[in-house]
Amino acid sequence: SDYRAVTVGLERRGAGPFDFFASYTYSRTEDDGAFGFDMRPDDRLLPFPAAFGESDWSEGRSDFDVPHRVAVGAEWTLPVASGIRIAGLYRYRSGDPFTPGFRDGVDANGDGSDRNDPAFVDDQVAGIAELLDQRECLREQVGRFAERNACRMPGVHALDLRLGIGLPRFAGIGAELVIDAFNVIESDVGLPDRALYRIDESRELTVDPATGRLVVPLVANPHFGELLQRWGNGRILQIGLRLGY
Numbered sequence: 564s565d566y567r568a569v570t571v572g573l574e575r576r577g578a579g580p581f582d583f584f585a586s587y588t589y590s591r592t593e594d595d596g597a598f599g600f601d602m603r604p605d606d607r608l609l610p611f612p613a614a615f616g617e618s619d620w621s622e623g624r625s626d627f628d629v630p631h632r633v634a635v636g637a638e639w640t641l642p643v644a645s646g647i648r649i650a651g652l653y654r655y656r657s658g659d660p661f662t663p664g665f666r667d668g669v670d671a672n673g674d675g676s677d678r679n680d681p682a683f684v685d686d687q688v689a690g691i692a693e694l695l696d697q698r699e700c701l702r703e704q705v706g707r708f709a710e711r712n713a714c715r716m717p718g719v720h721a722l723d724l725r726l727g728i729g730l731p732r733f734a735g736i737g738a739e740l741v742i743d744a745f746n747v748i749e750s751d752v753g754l755p756d757r758a759l760y761r762i763d764e765s766r767e768l769t770v771d772p773a774t775g776r777l778v779v780p781l782v783a784n785p786h787f788g789e790l791l792q793r794w795g796n797g798r799i800l801q802i803g804l805r806l807g808y
Contacts (some may be wrong), residue, residue: 646729658716690783
């Protein structure tokens with residue numbers, strides 16, 4: 564794995580009732596381990612020979628590549644006797660990359676793995692024109708097998724808020740009522756539908772008389788790139804009491 568990153572930040576603390584910080588990270592992660600997140604043994608089977616064309620297909624954008632990360636936080640203490648604090652934290656990151664291919668269970672190249680087969684982006688297949696209009700990552704792959712992790716899910720946004728209300732001191736102990744709202748803004752994250760094609764059930768399987776190969780009729784998957792499973796945490800409201808000695 565090869566990871567490169569640079570981070571820049573800005574911070575303002577302790578100079579009055581308003582604190583602020585912001586950071587941005589640009590990074591690139593590349594590797595040769597096309598095994599996915601759960602690392603099944605058959606995911607180590609590569610779909611092409613070690614030298615496919617002029618390069619190893621497995622080497623490229625990592626499944627864990629997140630090129631852009633942003634975090635912005637601020638806290639404002641109101642000039643009142645109760646010591647009210649209002650704070651917020653916003654986060655953004657690039658969406659997860661994925662390889663255009665087939666649904667789990669379809670072993671297109673017959674190598675024993677039903678999840679490692681990239682799709683050949685054929686603009687002559689019915690319905691592909693619509694997907695090319697919607698997905699720039701596909702337009703760059705027309706006429707060849709899709710590169711590893713050529714496409715990416717939409718970016719992920721999140722916003723957390725906090726309200727702190729100071730309470731009267733008792734026996735020398737300070738107290739604060741804290742109300743936290745997590746994921747006030749939340750993006751959908753989960754397992755993407757990486758299947759570029761589906762089998763066209765309206766047509767029959769045929770055999771190419773010249774090569775003897777089985778020809779599977781394909782049609783574009785209109786749900787390509789949409790979520791099959793959602794992994795979001797949902798919105799959470801938390802109320803707590805903080806004591807300071």
